Amino acid sequence: MSDMLKPGALLPDFQVPDQNGNPVSLHDFAGKKLIVYFYPEDNTPTCTKEACNLRDNYELLQNEGFTLVGVSPDSPEKHTKFANKFSLPFPLLADTEHLLIDAFGVWGEKKMYGNTYMGLYRTTFIADETGVITHVIDKVKSADHTNQILELVKLPTA
Secondary structure: OOOOOOOOOEOOOOEEEEOOOOEEEHHHHOOOEEEEEEOOOOOOHHHHHHHHHHHHOHHHHHHOOEEEEEEEOOOHHHHHHHHHHOOOOOOEEEOOOOHHHHHHOOEEEEEEOOEEEEEEOOEEEEEOOOOEEEEEEOOOOHHHHHHHHHHHOOOOOO
16 A cells, blocks of 8 residues: 555546546546545445535535545446435546555555454545645545535635
């Protein structure tokens, strides 16, 4: 596992498919403030809470000039079902080969119930219009993630 990216780092270039199988790359977001949120798996309770919180406040994030994308190692097909089931208005990137996960440094050893395993760290990266990471949230509050983002970037909260 590589080290997690920190504020001041440039977003890594990438090209992975979204939930519709369309290729998405960093260049698609040139000149936009970007929120990239990594989550472990579609249709799990905590990941669903986080996605629905971001969905419910998506317009607020857009009004502040942000573009939002979710990333997990799930397949485009699984993302499609998740996005449709919960009416998610933002793209979900299918990082099945861990290109972004490794580039951002969000994969590593985790512990749960005394077991150690390799997994994805629930992490959100916020970047400015030039692709420089301004904030990293590594202690995500899934049910209140939008407010967490907005408080961090010193904007009014939902």
